[in-house]
Amino acid sequence: MTNLSYQIGGCELDCKLMSLKHADNSIKLSSKVFELLMLFIDSPDNVVSRQQAIDNIWLGNEGVGKKGFTNGIWVLRKTFKELGVDDEVFNTLPKLGYQLTLEVQPIEKQVSSGKSRTYTRYGAIAAVTVALILWLSLNHLGTEPPKMKPEADLSRQAKLKVTNYGGVEEHIAVSHDGQRMAMQWRDNSLSGKIYIKELNQADAPLTLISFENNEEASPAWSHSDEKLAYVRIDQQAGCQIRVRNLLDNTDQLIASDCFYIPYKRIVSWSGVDDNQLIYAKKMQDRVALMAYRFDTNLHQQVSFPNKNEIDYAPKWLEGDRQLAFIRERAASNLLSLVLQDGAGLEHELIQNSPSIVDFDYSAREQLFYVNNVDGAAAIISRIRADGSQLAPLAQPGLPSSISLSDNNAMLYVTEHISKEYITQQAYDDGKQLRRISSSSRDMYGKYAKTNDNILFLSNRSALWSIWRNNKVSSKDITHTLGNVGVAAVSPVSTDFAVNIITDTGQTLYIGNMESESYRAIDTQGIEADNLSWSADGNSLYFKGFAKENNGIYKLNVRSGALELITQQQAVYAIEGQDANHLYLSKFDQDGIWHLDRTMDKMTLVTDKLAKYDYGAFYFEQGYLYFLSRDAKRDAVMRIDLAAAEQTPEMVQQFPPDAVRKFFGLSPADGHSFLVTLKLANEADVYGYKLMTK
The missing domain is CATH 2.120.10.30 (TolB, C-terminal domain)
Incomplete structure (x- = not known):
């Protein structure tokens, strides 16, 4: 087996870290620029045409791909130059494209006897995926007797790439007719916006539904697919529930007291009409689910968490006679998937799990699909309303938002490409x-x-x-x-x-x-x-x-x-x-x-x-150190607690959204600090074709 590294014109390309290194200097590549460089390495004579790049990296999206290809060539030239490579990186070949002119050699380190092979990134990903599936299969066949005979493992079903735009595609929601997907797209910015993608037209441009300069997230389709509810975080950090009418392009404020943390799903609609939606409302010491009716303009509490509990990710089932949601216990690692009946009685399908991320429900299969973690492996659990489980779907990415289309028999999943150090x-x-x-x-x-x-x-x-x-x-x-x-x-x-x-x-x-x-x-x-x-x-x-x-x-x-x-x-x-x-x-x-x-x-x-x-x-040596963020940077700040004017001063800064949330900063030896940084922060949407009976 070989290391996933290449020598390119005196620089080392680390495929695991997606970085180019020369001497003591290292430059991290974005995922799209890395994929472009790998496409040159894998192509005959290291020649890549513009159309080849658009088809392979940007999935045929001409508008995004043309700009991305030109920008990628420029970034690679600039990167090699900054690393001290003065030779020309690319030759322009009229009517053909570009040729990578720097010499490329795989860096091989033998770790076992036998014939050596050179693996590209595609082989590596396949190997990791197979290993993960095997591990899950062995883990599933443990000493505990199974409660039921599992159906065919969904990991064998077709997996399709749905988006590949660069940046982060999150908060996905498929329309009920299966024709469109609403999502939050964040590209080199802390402000995410809501876009709509046509699922049956690969080359159709994304449609931006709002032009306000605010963070927007958690889109949800109405029953008729004519309206879209979503969350807006205003300039004062207030959380609003809003509804965009897609027919006349009007926008309506529903509530200004919602609860929002990135990547949590907050709002959804009635399953029978467009007259009612449900959202997570922030109260003094808890977060509860509230239903809003358009005909009466009334808000009614429909879930009843205890103190320091957070209810979110609501979904009405069975003609709005049942309500499913995630309950988190006071920002701890313990979450439950709750099914509440019409009388308000709660049944926990998953209890006190550290890792429920999102879920959706198939009315056709009467089955919950739950994006979560088993051990350290990301899986999608399949659970019936009585709590019994079918074989899970393994996924190689990090678990995040999930959306299911019964019309298309498709399960859509956001998979993050994220590494921390x-x-x-x-x-x-x-x-x-x-x-x-x-x-x-x-x-x-x-x-x-x-x-x-x-x-x-x-x-x-x-x-x-x-x-x-x-x-x-x-x-x-x-x-x-x-x-x-x-x-x-x-x-x-x-x-x-x-x-x-x-x-x-x-x-x-x-x-x-x-x-x-x-x-x-x-x-x-x-x-x-x-x-x-x-x-x-x-x-x-x-x-x-x-x-x-x-x-x-x-x-x-x-x-x-x-x-x-x-x-x-x-x-x-x-x-x-x-x-x-x-x-x-x-x-x-x-x-x-x-x-x-x-x-x-x-x-x-x-x-x-x-x-x-x-x-x-x-706290250290009379100073209070903390992490501060804005659209331009993440910064380690400190305040002299003995000073008359306790004005924060900057210690060090990093690119925006580079530091991992929650516990990303901690003290070290009194002269330094520890920080958790992200090597990559991108996410694409994939679709799994489900079995139909």
Whole structure:
């Protein structure tokens, strides 16, 4: 077997990282530019015509492809020049296209005896896909007797590429007649827009349905396919539910109190007419589903979550007599797929899962298709209303939005191309001091000051595990204990705290990175999430919930003493200069708050921390460090808490949307910080042809 690397004109192309490197310089290529370069490498005499590129990379879309091809040639020339290659990269061949003139040689490293082969990216992807399918098949045939004889595995069905525009195509929704797909398209910008794609006309241009300068997402077709409901985030970060009439191009505001976090589906329509829709509404301490009727202009609550629970992704079934939705427990990793009947009784089809992403329902098959994760593998589960399951569909991409068309017998899925890596960056000069990366997803690094190790979350093994990096190598230290959450490392020892999730539930453990031993911690019936340590290493802070006693807790891991700190909607807390001064982020709110426990006073410090970066801040040497985002950049900022004017100052900046959400920033050795960055952030839509009986 060979490495997926090529030598091109003195530069090295790393196909796993989609980057070109020369000496100490490395430049990341976008997925379309990378595909274009690979097309040159794979083509006879390294010659590619414009039409060949349009057909292979942009799926025949002339408008997008012509511009993309020209831009791709320019980007590749510029990239090689920036890496010090002065030779001409391409020759122009009249009536033929372009020829890559730089010498191309595969870089081979033998890892086993036998005849060597050179694999292109297509062979590599096929190999990974086959391995994943085999693993799923073996896992399915375990020692547990099956509840039922599974039907044919859907992974054998035809898979079609539906979009290939560059950027991220998300929030997909297929019209009821199966002719059109609405989606959010985001291309090199933080603002996503709603577009409509004609599914039966491959060369038809996308139709933009709104021209407002706002983030728009979560489109949903009305029963007649004549209207489109969607979410708009206005300039003041307010969440609006709006309806666009596609016949007369009018736009109507329905509600200004909805709840939105990127990639969550928020709104849908009645299954019987255009008179009613349903959306997720933000309340004081929970998110509930609200129904709106157009004939009466009335809003009525139709789901009833407990405190700190979030209901979203609604879908009416069976003539609006049943309601299916996802329920998330207080921004934790535990989600349930709920089916509610006309009397309001709830039945959980999937209970307390860490990984439900989206779902849709086939009325023809009477079957739920659920995009989720099994271990560390992305799958699409197929579940009946009684909870019984059929064989799943394996997918090689990261799980995201899903939409089903009974008319077309097609299942449409967004598959993300995303890899993360961790880097240690110096405060003073911004120099990269250390990097942890692999062909898998490595994220949320936590620095151990006692031995300079870094713990991080990775799916390199069959599960999401905690790995330890000691500058020489990385090792899985939670092994097969179960899927894990984000670790918190003790500031005074080699201990760390982590939640481990198994089929029986979630358990908090204290582990030791040297001995790899673990002991369960009694949280006294309270589920603990979003962990951090006290400065003395004796206690853990966490967001806990148990019935109505939700809030930030402090647990002494030696004595077992448990203290409720605050119930003011906080989701993550860290110690400041001492145990009487805490800094908190809050549920569904931008900002960081200071809690002075001596005065029992809560004060907003900054509103520049996004609500989905609730764990991306820390206190160090009198400064509060945090992640700030806007359309131009992601920035690590800090505030001198002793200064009279607590004005944020920039420490270092990155490209927009480059830092992974939630826990993307953490402290290191006092002179540097750890940040989780994304190697790629693109998504395309694929279609699976379903079996018809």
